[in-house]
Amino acid sequence: MTAILKTRDVHLSYAKQEALHGVNLDFDDHSITALIGPSGCGKSTFLRCLNRMNDLIPKTTVTGSFQFHGKDIYAPTTNLVELRKQIGMVFQQPNPFPFSVYENVTYGLKLAGHTNRHYLDEQVERSLKQAAVWDETKDALNKNAMSFSGGQQQRICIARLLAVQPDIILLDEPTSALDPISSAQIETTLLALKKTYCIIIVTHNLQQASRIADRTAFMLNGNLIEDDLTSKMFTKPANQATSDYLNGKFG
Numbered sequence: 671m672t673a674i675l676k677t678r679d680v681h682l683s684y685a686k687q688e689a690l691h692g693v694n695l696d697f698d699d700h701s702i703t704a705l706i707g708p709s710g711c712g713k714s715t716f717l718r719c720l721n722r723m724n725d726l727i728p729k730t731t732v733t734g735s736f737q738f739h740g741k742d743i744y745a746p747t748t749n750l751v752e753l754r755k756q757i758g759m760v761f762q763q764p765n766p767f768p769f770s771v772y773e774n775v776t777y778g779l780k781l782a783g784h785t786n787r788h789y790l791d792e793q794v795e796r797s798l799k800q801a802a803v804w805d806e807t808k809d810a811l812n813k814n815a816m817s818f819s820g821g822q823q824q825r826i827c828i829a830r831l832l833a834v835q836p837d838i839i840l841l842d843e844p845t846s847a848l849d850p851i852s853s854a855q856i857e858t859t860l861l862a863l864k865k866t867y868c869i870i871i872v873t874h875n876l877q878q879a880s881r882i883a884d885r886t887a888f889m890l891n892g893n894l895i896e897d898d899l900t901s902k903m904f905t906k907p908a909n910q911a912t913s914d915y916l917n918g919k920f921g
């Protein structure tokens with residue numbers, strides 16, 4: 671496995687309150703890493719650091735190293751639009767634009783200057799197929815994306831992100847607003863996508879982490895307690911706090 675993204679000594683403060691206290695974590699290409707831990711432990715905060723979404727929150731300070739393709743994500747020369755294309759994010763609530771499916775999926779491509787209809791059509795089909803929502807949308811590409819079910823909307827959002835060919839996909843509890851069938855469809859989609867992408871998912875659902883993640887990282891109070899192969903962590907965690915969390919003693 672190759673680490674596509676390496677983070678070292680990550681500290682983040684919201685105003686004067688430090689929420690991450692020196693996290694070191696590597697992420698492999700072609701794999702799924704789950705970030706788990708009790709509410710408020712810093713999972714989403716850490717995830718948002720990875721494509722600088724925390725920059726949008728006033729008075730936030732981030733320090734540490736974030737090496738992506740040999741470059742520091744926080745270098746002053748980083749182009750944030752480009753970064754967020756390469757490291758895209760899917761949120762808890764599906765957030766399609768109030769446009770057609772076709773316009774959603776081609777949005778980033780058009781912003782990048784692509785106008786060739788044949789190329790756009792091809793990318794729409796590829797992205798919707800990769801996101802496993804082509805069969806449900808292929809005859810309704812002009813229909814408003816918001817008129818689809820929550821699970822379909824989430825997969826359209828994944829397709830929108832895939833259209834711009836990212837390297838890394840960040841997902842912040844992408845199934846917590848969905849019913850079990852839609853959640854299972856997203857999990858199947860993610861397992862197929864990991865063949866091509868590096869996937870990092872925040873989840874409260876330990877069964878979900880054990881089903882789909884190659885590696886799992888357990889966080890507590892802004893610290894990374896341990897990260898390991900999911901199979902190892904769920905059977906023989908190295909740390910007592912991890913064991914207690916996995917056994918439902920707190921959370």
Ligand SMILES: Nc1ncnc2c1ncn2[C@@H]1O[C@H](COP(=O)(O)OP(=O)(O)OP(=O)(O)O)[C@@H](O)[C@H]1O
Pocket residue numbers: 684689707708709710711712713714715716727874
């Ligand atoms: N925008 C913000 N401004 C100030 N403090 C914040 C902000 N976002 C998060 N925090 C604080 O940072 C800490 C970590 O929060 P974060 O949302 O990252 O945790 P989490 O593990 O993702 O929690 P949850 O599982 O409930 O989403 C918490 O103490 C939280 O209150």
